[in-house]
Amino acid sequence: MQRHLTLVFGALAGLAACGNGTPAEPDAANCVGDPRGEAFTAGMAKLGKDNRITFALMTAAPSPPSRGDNTWSVDLSQGGAPISGAAVTVKPFMPDHRHGTSIPTVVTPDPSVPGRYQLAPVNLWMPGIWEVTITATPAGGTTDIAVFSFCITS
Numbered sequence: 001m002q003r004h005l006t007l008v009f010g011a012l013a014g015l016a017a018c019g020n021g022t023p024a025e026p027d028a029a030n031c032v033g034d035p036r037g038e039a040f041t042a043g044m045a046k047l048g049k050d051n052r053i054t055f056a057l058m059t060a061a062p063s064p065p066s067r068g069d070n071t072w073s074v075d076l077s078q079g080g081a082p083i084s085g086a087a088v089t090v091k092p093f094m095p096d097h098r099h100g101t102s103i104p105t106v107v108t109p110d111p112s113v114p115g116r117y118q119l120a121p122v123n124l125w126m127p128g129i130w131e132v133t134i135t136a137t138p139a140g141g142t143t144d145i146a147v148f149s150f151c152i153t154s
Contacts, residue, residue: 031129036095037151040064048144053078053136055146058116065130065150069103069121073110076136082115087137090119094128101125127154 031037038044040063045056056075065072076083090105103123110116124130130152137143 031127031151032153034129034151036129036131036149038149040150044148046146046148048136048146050142050144052142053083053138053144053146055134055136055148057148065122065124065152067124067127067152067154069123071118071120072122074117074119074134075113076115076117076138078138078141082113083136083138083141084109084114085139086117086141087139088117088119089135090122091133091135092122092124093131093133094126095131096128097126124150124152127152 040057040060042060042063043056043058045054047054054075054077056077057072058075059071059073061071074088076086076088088107090107091100092105093100101123103121103125105119105122108118108120110118119134122132124132128151129149131147131149133145133147135143135145
């Protein structure tokens with residue numbers, strides 16, 4: 001019986017960690033103005049952490065990114081040349097809650113635009129700061145990553 005109660009209380013404590021915030025955790029639903037959240041603009045670009053690949057977030061539907069399933073298109077380039085045929089992965093993550101999403105993002109190359117990839121769904125399922133890490137490895141090339149961070153409101 002005591003083990004059962006311990007499991008129940010542990011589960012409740014875990015659920016509370018994703019609630020409305022504690023002194024050690026900012027209120028996830030009130031991240032507006034948090035400097036970690038970037039303002040979305042179509043075409044916003046970042047040079048990867050290893051300065052190899054440019055990641056340009058061309059579109060987001062809905063725009064700006066919001067709670068639930070999102071569809072993004074991302075252009076990858078190196079030295080101004082589009083990168084087609086790259087291995088691309090996407091990892092949405094909430095740093096304040098230390099969790100991601102259980103719904104995987106599928107990456108599909110866009111055959112009509114060299115170097116463009118569609119990402120869907122980018123599942124941002126709850127309010128708060130989300131960091132979406134995009135990792136790209138060109139065929140025969142070296143991996144680079146970029147992180148896009150947005151405040152998702154309720």
